Amino acid sequence: MEFRILGPIDVVLDGRSIRLAGSRQRALLAYLLLHANEVTAGEQLLDQLWAEPPGGGLAALQTQIYRLRRLVGERVVTSGPGYAIRVEPGELDLERFRALLAQAGAEEVPADRSRLLREADALWRGAPLVGVDAPFARAEAEALDELRFAALEDRLEADLERGQDGELVAELSGLVARYPLRERLRGQLILALYRSDRQAEALEAYRETRRMLDAELGLEPSPALRELERAILRHDPALTLTAEAPVLEPPIAEPRRWRTRRLAFAGATLLALGAAGASVATLTRGAGVSHRPAAAPAHAAPTPKLISISDAFSNDYVDPMIWAPFTSDQNVNVAVHDGLLVLTVTPHALPTGTYDIIDVHVGTRCTFPGNFDARVDYALLDWPKDDNIYVGLNAIYANAAVMRESSSRSGNEYNSWVVPESGSAVLPDTSGSLRITRKGGVETTYFWHAGGWRKLATGISRADALPALQAMSDQQRPFGRREVKVAFDNFSVTGTNPRCPPGSRS
Secondary structure, three states: OEEEOOOOOEEEEOOEEOOOOOHHHHHHHHHHHHOOOOOEEHHHHHHHHOOOOOOOOHHHHHHHHHHHHHHHHHHEEEEOOEEEEOOOOOOEHHHHHHHHHHHHHHOOOHHHHHHHHHHHHOOOOOOOOOOOOOOOHHHHHHHHHHHHHHHHHHHHHHHHHOOOHHHHHHHHHHHHHHOOOOHHHHHHHHHHHHHOOOHHHHHHHHHHHHHHHHHHHOOOOOHHHHHHHHHHHOOOHHHOOOOOOOOOOOOOOOOOOOOOOOOOOOOOOOOEEEOOOOOOEEEEEOOOOOOOOOOOOOOOOOOOOEEEEEEOOOOOOOOOOOEEEEEOOOOEEEEEEOOEEEEEEOOOOOOEOOOOEOOEEEEEOOEEOOOEEEEEEEEEOOOOOOOOEEEEEEEEOOOEEEEEEEEOOOEEEEEEEEOOEEEEEEOOOOEEEEEEEEEOOEEEEEEEEOOEEEEEEEEEOOOOEEEEEEEEEOOOOOOOOOOEEEEEEEEEEEEEOOEOOOOOOO
8 A cells, every 4th residue: 555645645556546535535645754753632633623622523533544454454543532544654654755765865975866856746746735625635745845845955966076067957947936945955056067167147147146135134145155156266276076086984874872871970950061071082093093194295186184083982081282271161971980071060151242142162283274084972861851952963163063952843853954955853762873974065064873974964165174062051941950061972073174273182
């Protein structure tokens, strides 16, 4: 059996569509498929399917359940006072779409990423939830449309990375005309024009964007678009695909599992936590084993210097040759304990500084002006829920971060920003892995889930990136007056031509 929701609602059995009887039945099936294999209470279904309570209340719902069960059999199950639809792996087009997005997010080769995203888009048969008239339909359809559009933008980005600049100009021009407020599309068009040796048109596209935003919204272009214009004016080599050597992958293809241990720590009130630590650190130059590269011919262009810094926090201190800790309050602590970098905030910590937050972070002493790939494992130890706490990996100065958030508004989720884009994924993980990469001026954030790297956001930046482990809070809700702790492990960053101060390990 196949269930289709990316377009008109459809059920296919043995190659033939099953006829659904009426809009209410389509609405019921659509809602159950949006929450496949999850039990939904009958009262909630009433609220979601009818704008006004139907005559007979739950009896009207039970009638619809009975009629739907006649079409799809025992796939519709009753559990206590609720109902669910049982969907097997691969049977729901929305599930296949999301799986392809996850595969694409973990794929490093642009051509393969583009292929997967095109396969995902081919699953769509039109506007989502067509013919569904119910209170939930509009918001869910808009969310699905946005998911599809984000995948389209990711595919365009992959094609830009493949060097298909000239071919993309026509497609991007049409999309910008249809969706004039999508700044990411405009940035992609400007970049495609510039890489197609159409610098004057690229600059005019930027100026037109600025005029449109001012006229429609009274806003300036985003910092990323303004930086893109400046980069074009100075012919920044970071805008070209061949400006820098690719970042080498760390030797481990996937995150290490957290070591099983029992940690006895106290708690605290966190407004901003962050850190990165060190003890066993290794630095390598180039792609070979030797630390002394062979001399290049006098006429050859200089080879980009590739450096890797890794730390498993095996010692009992934060190595000052690698890390620079920062704490905003004396009631916040950074320490290495039991092979982990542990950040602690006590109930007495107070928000300070320009942004009125509690901020703790430990950043590398080296900054990376070019390509880089930074990764770290994290675990929430003593951690309050729904208190606007963020913890994760930040590329300071480069306007990129990927965080695990506990929010009073959106709950537990991964959140990321790469100016001007943002992304989120609602997941209750209490441990995992985070990653930020930059290739050819394009920064991307990821988190590890279901056996692969899932992409959250992407944007353009050429500013120096200072990888840091950080936690923070926006102080919109007070903490629960207890200690808060988070731990980091297995940090690594690999990048080209880092800038390191005297006395650091570089």
